[in-house]
Amino acid sequence: xxxxxxxxxxxxxTSAAAVAGLSIAPGVSLLQTAQARPADQAASSKNRWxxxxxxxxxxSGCDKCVTACFxxxxxxxxxxxxxxxxxxxxxxxxxSNGKSHSLPVxxxxxxxxxxxxxxxxxxxxxxxxGIVLVDRHICIGCRYCMMACPYKARSFVHHPLTDQxxxxxxxxxxxxxxxLCDYRIDRGELPACVDACNQExxxxxxxxxxxxxxxxxxxxxxxxxxxxxxxxxxLNPGVRYEGV
Amino acid sequence: MIKVGxxxxxxxxxxxxxxxMFGILSSASADSGKTQASRVPKPHLVGEKGNKCVRxxxxxxxxxxxxxxxxxxxxxxxxxxxxxxxxxxxxECHASPKNNSVLGSNQNFCQGxxxxxxxxxxxxxxxxxxxxxxxxxxxxxxxxxxxxxxAKPSLADTMRKKMTDARAHQEKSGVVK
Amino acid sequence: MKSLxxxxxxGRSAGFYALLGGLGLFILAGLTAAYMMDKYGHIITGMNxxxxxxxxxxxxxxxxVAASGALNVASVGTVFSKxxxxxxxxxxxxLAMALLAGGLTVLMLDLGRPDRVIIAMTHYNFRSVxxxxxxxxxxxxxxxxxxxxxxxxxxxxxxxxxxxxxAFVWRLILTTGTGSIFGFLVARELYDSxxxxxxxxxxxxxxGLAIFVLVLMAAYGWTGRxxxxxxxxxxxxxxxxxxAASLYFVIVYHLTNTYFAAHRGVEAFILLHGGIYTALFWVxxxxxxxxxxxxIIFHPRLSKSRSMIAFASILVIAGGLAQMYVTxxxxxxxxxxxxxxxxxxxxxxxxxxxxxxxSVAEFFLGLGGVAITCAITVxxxxxxxxxxxxxxxxxxxxxxxxxx
Numbered sequence: 001x002x003x004x005x006x007x008x009x010x011x012x013x014t015s016a017a018a019v020a021g022l023s024i025a026p027g028v029s030l031l032q033t034a035q036a037r038p039a040d041q042a043a044s045s046k047n048r049w050x051x052x053x054x055x056x057x058x059x060s061g062c063d064k065c066v067t068a069c070f071x072x073x074x075x076x077x078x079x080x081x082x083x084x085x086x087x088x089x090x091x092x093x094x095x096s097n098g099k100s101h102s103l104p105v106x107x108x109x110x111x112x113x114x115x116x117x118x119x120x121x122x123x124x125x126x127x128x129x130g131i132v133l134v135d136r137h138i139c140i141g142c143r144y145c146m147m148a149c150p151y152k153a154r155s156f157v158h159h160p161l162t163d164q165x166x167x168x169x170x171x172x173x174x175x176x177x178x179x180l181c182d183y184r185i186d187r188g189e190l191p192a193c194v195d196a197c198n199q200e201x202x203x204x205x206x207x208x209x210x211x212x213x214x215x216x217x218x219x220x221x222x223x224x225x226x227x228x229x230x231x232x233x234x235l236n237p238g239v240r241y242e243g244v
Numbered sequence: 245m246i247k248v249g250x251x252x253x254x255x256x257x258x259x260x261x262x263x264x265m266f267g268i269l270s271s272a273s274a275d276s277g278k279t280q281a282s283r284v285p286k287p288h289l290v291g292e293k294g295n296k297c298v299r300x301x302x303x304x305x306x307x308x309x310x311x312x313x314x315x316x317x318x319x320x321x322x323x324x325x326x327x328x329x330x331x332x333x334x335x336e337c338h339a340s341p342k343n344n345s346v347l348g349s350n351q352n353f354c355q356g357x358x359x360x361x362x363x364x365x366x367x368x369x370x371x372x373x374x375x376x377x378x379x380x381x382x383x384x385x386x387x388x389x390x391x392x393x394x395a396k397p398s399l400a401d402t403m404r405k406k407m408t409d410a411r412a413h414q415e416k417s418g419v420v421k
Numbered sequence: 422m423k424s425l426x427x428x429x430x431x432g433r434s435a436g437f438y439a440l441l442g443g444l445g446l447f448i449l450a451g452l453t454a455a456y457m458m459d460k461y462g463h464i465i466t467g468m469n470x471x472x473x474x475x476x477x478x479x480x481x482x483x484x485x486v487a488a489s490g491a492l493n494v495a496s497v498g499t500v501f502s503k504x505x506x507x508x509x510x511x512x513x514x515x516l517a518m519a520l521l522a523g524g525l526t527v528l529m530l531d532l533g534r535p536d537r538v539i540i541a542m543t544h545y546n547f548r549s550v551x552x553x554x555x556x557x558x559x560x561x562x563x564x565x566x567x568x569x570x571x572x573x574x575x576x577x578x579x580x581x582x583x584x585x586x587x588a589f590v591w592r593l594i595l596t597t598g599t600g601s602i603f604g605f606l607v608a609r610e611l612y613d614s615x616x617x618x619x620x621x622x623x624x625x626x627x628x629g630l631a632i633f634v635l636v637l638m639a640a641y642g643w644t645g646r647x648x649x650x651x652x653x654x655x656x657x658x659x660x661x662x663x664x665a666a667s668l669y670f671v672i673v674y675h676l677t678n679t680y681f682a683a684h685r686g687v688e689a690f691i692l693l694h695g696g697i698y699t700a701l702f703w704v705x706x707x708x709x710x711x712x713x714x715x716x717i718i719f720h721p722r723l724s725k726s727r728s729m730i731a732f733a734s735i736l737v738i739a740g741g742l743a744q745m746y747v748t749x750x751x752x753x754x755x756x757x758x759x760x761x762x763x764x765x766x767x768x769x770x771x772x773x774x775x776x777x778x779x780s781v782a783e784f785f786l787g788l789g790g791v792a793i794t795c796a797i798t799v800x801x802x803x804x805x806x807x808x809x810x811x812x813x814x815x816x817x818x819x820x821x822x823x824x825x
Contacts, residue, residue: 039327088768093766118606127322142551152769160461
């Protein structure tokens with residue numbers, strides 16, 4: 001690629017980001033998420049937070065969502081078999097027509113999560129607004145939830161940790177996964193991955209309230225052809241996919 | 245003679261009693277002095293900004309764990325994120341000015357007192373004991389661009405490297421598919 | 422029939438203390454491994470985010486499954502009134518409790534936070550099969566202890582039958598629970614089957630009996646007490662039937678899976694091209710663990726030899742460990758299919774089968790559990806009256822002895 005090409009790309013990228021920035025200021029969204037909840041108010045079952053991922057807009061080489069997740073949650077970036085990955089990019093190739101797709105996979109925040117069913121202590125739980133989390137205070141590290149999850153969404157912390165994000169406590173011997181950036185959602189911000197995808201100008205990830213019929217995500221789920229991973233298991237994940 | 249003798253006796257007993265009283269008193273006062281000084285050492289803690297905790301100090305000494313425990317469930321399970329009883333709020337005031345942390349030595353606030361009373365701390369395997377402002381640091385300290393990796397890799401790091409190397413070797417030599 | 426005399430084993434010989442010392446060393450090594458895993462994390466094991474349960478679980482589940490099986494000898498005597506087995510009841514119950522204790526210790530020490538194991542008692546999620554098992558395990562200890570009490574205390578003898586029935590029913594529920602830990606995992610293709618629970622019950626019968634036979638032969642051999650052919654031959658035949666029953670379940674299980682199109686991938690992996698797992702299945706589980714012992718047990722000449730009976734028992738145990746390895750680790754090594762009809766690739770090992778190489782720490786943790794089981798059994802036999810002084814044919818069944 002020539003330098004001209006590079007700068008041209010950069011320009012297009014910047015202007016796209018600027019356009020995206022006009023509609024959605026980074027980190028704070030007017031359209032996609034509800035207003036920040038007052039700090040003393042509990043998450044409500046009136047909301048069901050979800051994601052809609054459009055694989056048509058997601059390119060194979062881009063992993064901005066993954067980097068943003070690592071950065072925001074201070075998860076050390078690595079790709080060994082014992083390293084935590086809360087979100088990963090999966091590249092797909094159709095066995096019938098050879099068509100390629102790329103999309104991010106993270107905790108699917110099921111309505112009927114198997115991890116919550118199997119957890120012996122109740123450390124795996126679902127918040128009222130549909131976010132599936134691990135209470136590390138009562139997690140004993142048995143890893144039964146990892147056996148039960150059909151999406152391989154969870155990671156086990158295999159060694160002592162230091163320098164955690166004060167808002168994202170995590171430690172040795174417990175299981176962790178995508179939190180949908182609950183601490184950001186609670187103050188009315190977008191999850192880090194969605195934020196990064198928007199800033200990149202891709203707009204492949206849409207965050208919103210599936211229970212609110214007027215939200216963009218609910219409208220698109222109602223009208224467009226969206227799917228859930230392993231829909232046959234009837235877990236009703238809050239993360240939906242399009243174009244695959 | 246008898247009378248005199250008995251008088252003498254009484255005086256003798258009184259003198260002895262007084263002497264004993266003084267003795268006890270003086271030794272008692274010596275005791276109490278020692279208590280404060282050396283015999284029962286108390287933890288010397290640093291890290292208390294201002295003079296107002298979220299509750300009176302006497303209450304906090306006995307009940308801080310209950311407040312923390314209640315608040316952790318509020319935050320995690322309900323998403324109630326008030327600041328008052330949040331552990332980060334505690335760390336903000338109680339981090340030692342020396343190392344910006346509540347752990348590190350027996351002078352640090354949490355470690356010092358827990359060591360003194362012999363109660364295991366079970367917070368900081370997961371929570372960061374340092375007073376860090378999230379907004380100040382955009383990146384994880386471990387992935388700051390240009391930052392050199394730690395000079396001494398931990399045993400865990402070495403073992404992990406060994407494992408991945410072994411696995412790569414196996415894959416290369418075709419032992420495992 | 423003259424009444425049996427139960428007697429503690431003397432336990433004063435150098436050999437006895439050497440045995441205890443050796444077991445102590447293995448227990449120490451197991452505890453050291455657990456300490457290292459707690460200090461440095463599971464990074465020092467071969468387990469990872471893909472294969473989350475490893476060698477410790479192979480040992481632990483094997484011991485727990487065998488525990489309920491070991492109680493069976495007592496049940497056959499009490500519940501099914503086969504008098505010839507009744508002298509073995511006490512040892513059977515002791516061994517069952519010792520096996521469960523060993524297995525649970527390994528399971529507990531492998532936790533990411535073993536220091537918090539008490540939480541498993543204070544916080545229950547009643548929808549979790551694991552949480553049910555916590556009840557099942559403690560219930561098993563309690564009911565087996567009561568059963569043992571009714572067997573050992575003359576005044577409690579009247580309650581022996583009812584205690585035996587309760588313990589027998591409970592052990593069936595327990596193994597159903599253990600099998601269901603895997604059977605309820607709909608996400609993993611090898612596990613998603615209700616057949617796992619009855620299959621685990623069949624496994625437990627044969628593994629438990631094989632261990633029982635070995636312990637019985639060792640205890641009588643090393644203490645020089647007479648052990649008649651009558652009882653040993655009965656146990657041999659029973660073992661043959663139970664091994665055959667296990668093999669039957671394995672065949673039915675794999676046949677149903679192969680018939681179910683969605684599970685053909687994992688079946689092909691285990692049966693045909695799964696590398697170590699295929700080898701362990703055919704060579705370990707099927708040949709060494711089932712066919713070879715069956716051939717020995719039902720061979721007209723070999724079955725007469727005591728050392729061959731012991732050898733067959735060892736083979737059953739080895740096959741059992743291979744079976745656990747294939748079931749637990751093979752089931753995880755096969756990749757999860759997220760998008761059927763697509764080839765998947767990612768940094769998190771989607772679409773590829775996963776690797777697992779057990780580490781020394783895991784191995785010693787597992788062996789530590791075995792050593793705990795053995796130590797409890799040995800010490801138990803020394804301090805309480807578990808073993809009849811004689812199990813010769815005359816003592817076991819005078820009528821049959823007279824006939825032969």
